[in-house]
Amino acid sequence: MSSVQKYAAVNAKVRALKSRLLKDEDYRNMLAMENEVEIVRYLKEHTGYSQVLKDIDPDSYNRQDFEFCLRKAIIDDYDKILHFLTGESKHVFRALAMVRYEVEDLKLILRSISRGEDPGQIAERFLHKESFTGINREELVKARSIEDFVEQLKGTIFYRPLKTLTQEDMEKRQFHMEMNMDNAYFKLLFKHIEKLDPEDRELMLMQVGTNVDLQNIHFIYRALAFYKLTGVEIFNYALPFGYYLKGKTLKRICFSETPENFMTEMRSTHYWPLLERGISDIFMERAMSQALYDNYQTSGSMNITQIIEYYHRIEFEMRDIISITEAVGYGLEYNDARKYLIRRI
Numbered sequence: 388m389s390s391v392q393k394y395a396a397v398n399a400k401v402r403a404l405k406s407r408l409l410k411d412e413d414y415r416n417m418l419a420m421e422n423e424v425e426i427v428r429y430l431k432e433h434t435g436y437s438q439v440l441k442d443i444d445p446d447s448y449n450r451q452d453f454e455f456c457l458r459k460a461i462i463d464d465y466d467k468i469l470h471f472l473t474g475e476s477k478h479v480f481r482a483l484a485m486v487r488y489e490v491e492d493l494k495l496i497l498r499s500i501s502r503g504e505d506p507g508q509i510a511e512r513f514l515h516k517e518s519f520t521g522i523n524r525e526e527l528v529k530a531r532s533i534e535d536f537v538e539q540l541k542g543t544i545f546y547r548p549l550k551t552l553t554q555e556d557m558e559k560r561q562f563h564m565e566m567n568m569d570n571a572y573f574k575l576l577f578k579h580i581e582k583l584d585p586e587d588r589e590l591m592l593m594q595v596g597t598n599v600d601l602q603n604i605h606f607i608y609r610a611l612a613f614y615k616l617t618g619v620e621i622f623n624y625a626l627p628f629g630y631y632l633k634g635k636t637l638k639r640i641c642f643s644e645t646p647e648n649f650m651t652e653m654r655s656t657h658y659w660p661l662l663e664r665g666i667s668d669i670f671m672e673r674a675m676s677q678a679l680y681d682n683y684q685t686s687g688s689m690n691i692t693q694i695i696e697y698y699h700r701i702e703f704e705m706r707d708i709i710s711i712t713e714a715v716g717y718g719l720e721y722n723d724a725r726k727y728l729i730r731r732i
Contacts, residue, residue, distance in 0.1 A: 393473070393474075393476070394690060394691070394693070394694075396471050397468060397471035397472055397694060398693045398694075400467060400468060400471055401468065401693050401694055401697045402693075404464055404467070404468075404697060404701075405697055405700070406435075407434075407435025407436075408435070408700060408701065408704060409434060409435075409704055409708075411730075411732060413429075413433075413434055414707070414711070414725075414728070414730060414732045415732060416429060416433075417429060417430075417708075417711045417715070418711060418714075418715070418721050418724050418725055418732070419721060420715055421715070422715060422716065423448050423450070423453075423712045423715060423716050424445045424446060424448050425445075425715075426708075426711060426712050426715060427440065427443060427445040427448055427453060427712075428445040430708070431443065431445060436457075436460070439456055439457065439459075439460040440453075440456055442456075443456055450712070451512075453712070454709055455512060455514075457705045457708060457709070458488075458514055458705065459514055461701055461702065461705060462485075462488065462514045462515050464697075464701065465480070465484040465485060465698075468480065468484075468694060468697075469481060469484075469485075472694075475579060475582045475583050475584075476583065476587060476691055476694075478579040478582075479576070479579045479580055479583060479591065479691070480694060480698075481519055482519075482572075482575050482576040482579055483576055483595070483695075483698065484698055485515060485519050486519050486520055486572055486575060486576070487572060488514050488515060489515075489518060489519060489520055489522060490568050490569065490572045492513050492514070492524065493522070493527075493540075493545065493568055494565055494568065495509050495512070496509070496524075496527055496528060496530070496536065497533075497536060497561060497564060497565070498561065500530060500531065500532065500533060500536055501533070501561050506527070506528040506529075506530065507528045507529070509528070510524070510528050520543050520544055520545070520575075521542055521543045522540065522543055522545075523539065526539050527539045527540070533560065533564075537549045537550055544571045544572075544574070544575055545567075545568055545571050548567040548568070548570060548571050549564055549567055549568070552564050552567065562614075563624070566624040569626065570624075570626060573599065573626055573628050574628075576595065577595070577628050580592060580595065583691070586690055587690055587691045590690060590691060590692055590695075591691060591695070592630065593630055594692070594695055595628070596628060596629050596630025596631075597629075597630050597631070597679070598679060599626045599628045599629045599630070600629040600630055600631055600632045600657075600658065601658070601675040601678060601679060602626060602675075603625050603626055603629060603632055603637065603640075604632070604653075604658060604661075604662075604675065605672055605675055606621075606624070606625065607621055607625060607640055607641060607643075607649065608646065608649060610624075611643065611644070611645060611646050611649055612646045618641055618642035618643075618644065621641040621642075622637070622638055622641035622642065625637060625641055631656065631657040631658070632656065632657075632658075636656065639652055640652045640653065640656075650662065658678075661674055661675070661678055673726075673727065673728075673729060676703060676706070676729040677729055677731070679699060679703075680699065680700070680703055680729050680730065703729045703730065704730070706729060707728045707729055707730055710724075710727045710728055711724065711728070713727075714727055
């Protein structure tokens with residue numbers, strides 16, 4: 388099947404979805420508002436979020452309900468996109484978009500068990516009822532121990548990576564388990580990417596690999612600056628799927644020992660322009676996300692990139708909306724609030 392045949396219909400759908408994205412003016416309007424209620428009302432009455440928020444009463448604003456609606460709307464968009472995809476591109480997008488949210492659900496359940504809480508209480512916050520990796524979430528939320536949690540994952544991509552961690556020290560176990568979940572997720576994603584047609588495969592290896600690079604940069608910096616992990620631990624948990632940072636280069640950065648040495652090692656990499664003015668933990672994730680935002684721009688090509696661009700733009704927009712409501716809620720001034728956004732306003 389030609390690229391035109393494969394992507395004409397889905398790209399038309401994606402263009403329709405992109406037309407609902409917020410404009411710069413919408414961002415400026417929300418940043419200038421007095422409180423969260425005004426923001427929710429504005430989104431409901433003046434933007435493409437009117438249908439998404441139809442059941443939300445702005446005057447009874449509840450942050451959890453509001454954010455859940457935003458995330459559920461994104462999942463609904465992904466379902467619409469999947470309907471138009473076939474073959475390996477469908478598997479790739481399903482892994483990229485849907486399985487990632489399954490991993491987030493698993494982390495919520497794990498954290499709930501670790502705190503001694505009833506994970507059944509968070510079941511209503513699951514964004515998608517269907518599992519794409521064979522997880523039985525109805526049984527999983529009945530688990531009351533880490534061992535039960537892992538056994539309920541038998542037969543899925545998560546079981547073997549987690550099974551060996553059940554006897555670890557409690558303090559480290561949750562961190563290691565979450566890192567292993569991420570690793571299993573990316574293994575699945577790259578397994579499908581490798582099966583794409585050559586043009587789509589190279590595009591995805593570069594785009595998703597760049598995403599992995601930036602996640603690793605953020606993780607390694609935090610591991611050195613705050614968690615004091617050893618080089619061996621950092622290297623074991625860094626994602627080995629990067630585009631520019633891999634092999635010996637990745638290992639050298641993981642073993643840099645201090646944040647200062649980390650900066651020195653980064654000088655010779657593709658990403659030094661992002662870091663040369665210095666880094667702080669508060670804005671580092673934002674800088675990484677801005678780099679991705681700028682990277683995901685398409686020119687109407689009949690390949691997989693328009694779908695991937697929309698996936699990232701809607702995710703970044705949701706995060707910005709949440710950041711704006713938080714900033715306004717805390718009473719930050721306009722110019723201070725926009726420093727926390729991914730989109731440059």
